[in-house]
Amino acid sequence: MEWNKENLKGLLIVVCGGIAFYCALTHLSVVVHAVGWLLGILSPFLLGAAIAFILNVPMRAIERNLFPNAKRGTSLRRPLALVLTLVAVIGVLVLASCVIGPGIKDAVMTIASQIPAAFDRLQQQLMELETYLPEIEDWIGQLSIDWRSLSQKLINLAQSWGGNLISTGGGLIGGVVSGVSTFVIGLIFSFYILLQKEKLARQGRQVLYGLLPLAKADQTLQVLRLSNRTFSSFLSGQCMEAVILGTLFVLAMTIFRLPYALLVGVLIALTALIPIVGAFIGCGVGALLIAVTSPWKALVFIILFLILQQIEGNLIYPHVVGSSVGLPSIWVLTAVTLGGKLMGVAGMLFFIPLCSVLYALFRGLVKNRLAAKQVPASKWRDPPPQ
Numbered sequence: 415m416e417w418n419k420e421n422l423k424g425l426l427i428v429v430c431g432g433i434a435f436y437c438a439l440t441h442l443s444v445v446v447h448a449v450g451w452l453l454g455i456l457s458p459f460l461l462g463a464a465i466a467f468i469l470n471v472p473m474r475a476i477e478r479n480l481f482p483n484a485k486r487g488t489s490l491r492r493p494l495a496l497v498l499t500l501v502a503v504i505g506v507l508v509l510a511s512c513v514i515g516p517g518i519k520d521a522v523m524t525i526a527s528q529i530p531a532a533f534d535r536l537q538q539q540l541m542e543l544e545t546y547l548p549e550i551e552d553w554i555g556q557l558s559i560d561w562r563s564l565s566q567k568l569i570n571l572a573q574s575w576g577g578n579l580i581s582t583g584g585g586l587i588g589g590v591v592s593g594v595s596t597f598v599i600g601l602i603f604s605f606y607i608l609l610q611k612e613k614l615a616r617q618g619r620q621v622l623y624g625l626l627p628l629a630k631a632d633q634t635l636q637v638l639r640l641s642n643r644t645f646s647s648f649l650s651g652q653c654m655e656a657v658i659l660g661t662l663f664v665l666a667m668t669i670f671r672l673p674y675a676l677l678v679g680v681l682i683a684l685t686a687l688i689p690i691v692g693a694f695i696g697c698g699v700g701a702l703l704i705a706v707t708s709p710w711k712a713l714v715f716i717i718l719f720l721i722l723q724q725i726e727g728n729l730i731y732p733h734v735v736g737s738s739v740g741l742p743s744i745w746v747l748t749a750v751t752l753g754g755k756l757m758g759v760a761g762m763l764f765f766i767p768l769c770s771v772l773y774a775l776f777r778g779l780v781k782n783r784l785a786a787k788q789v790p791a792s793k794w795r796d797p798p799p800q
Contacts, residue, residue, distance in 0.1 A: 457600075458596045460600075461596060461597065461603075465601060465604035466608050469604065470608060477495035480495055480498075493609065496605065513677055514677060520674075524707065619635065640775070641771050645767040648766060653687070659722070662722055663682050674700070677703070681696045681699055682697070689766055691754075693723060697716065697723075745769055746766055748769070749766045750765065752765055
């Protein structure tokens with residue numbers, strides 16, 4: 415092996431990387447704490463980037479169709495598109511709250527109206543236990559209980575709970591203030607990103623081509639474009655699928671005269687944004703609300719949900735979301751499971767397009783390797799002879 419400048423540089427990078435990896439493993443808690451501290455500092459900007467990416471999907475469509483043939487006032491097209499996007503998002507949230515709020519209030523009032531009857535039944539059952547009260551009193555009298563010690567323990571327990579409640583309340587207030595400030599900073603940062611996205615993209619390309627070799631920069635940009643296209647298609651397809659599924663539930667429940675049709679439809683549309691498992695969450699909440707009015711209608715709703723879920727899973731989702739993501743169903747389930755375990759609901763939404771990008775890159779790599787090795791298609795396309 416010839417020892418030149420490039421070889422020594424590569425060897426030095428490998429040695430330093432190995433030492434750094436060993437130090438990270440031996441001081442794993444310090445590394446985790448440092449990563450958490452760094453993410454805490456960058457959280458407003460990461461949140462802002464995520465908000466900008468989500469808002470960019472409808473904003474791009476609005477801007478594309480906003481005065482397309484106008485020759486004047488093009489500089490106002492971007493801010494106007496951003497304002498219209500914010501108005502549309504806020505309008506959807508307000509409409510959903512106007513539907514969900516009164517529906518939940520009606521359900522609570524229905525439950526509250528049934529409480530007196532439940533207390534009457536409880537009182538009747540207690541009166542039926544009067545025949546057993548003498549035996550219960552004799553049994554309690556035979557017990558030797560130190561009531562003074564028991565009362566002191568209860569007082570100490572109440573004092574401990576009170577102190578914990580005060581400290582928890584202070585931490586909760588601090589967390590709410592920190593979360594609100596993080597969201598406001600992230601929202602403002604997302605506005606700057608959306609209003610100057612071409613300039614930021616141009617600066618990013620300059621950095622890539624300035625720091626990386628030409629081939630590596632081209633490959634990195636290709637991966638970024640694929641990621642942007644996949645994530646945008648998944649987001650728009652998931653929203654479209656949720657709207658279609660919620661509309662189907664409203665129509666079907668109205669036809670079968672089930673209560674809370676609009677409320678349950680909106681709930682299922684919102685929870686359907688979570689892939690695979692979201693609609694089942696909406697089904698559980700809807701079944702509980704309907705069961706307050708009539709358990710038999712709740713059973714009808716569950717049967718209706720199973721039928722519509724089959725229609726949605728076999729017809730709507732593959733055409734609306736599956737084709738845009740390009741990920742087989744088995745890997746969609748794997749992505750949802752892994753994302754939910756690692757990052758919760760956000761992981762479910764994030765891992766499907768992420769796995770789709772990795773799947774597309776790995777598929778392209780395998781096809782290129784097969785072509786380079788000149789492997790005939792008959793070797794891998796057809797099953798081997800028995």
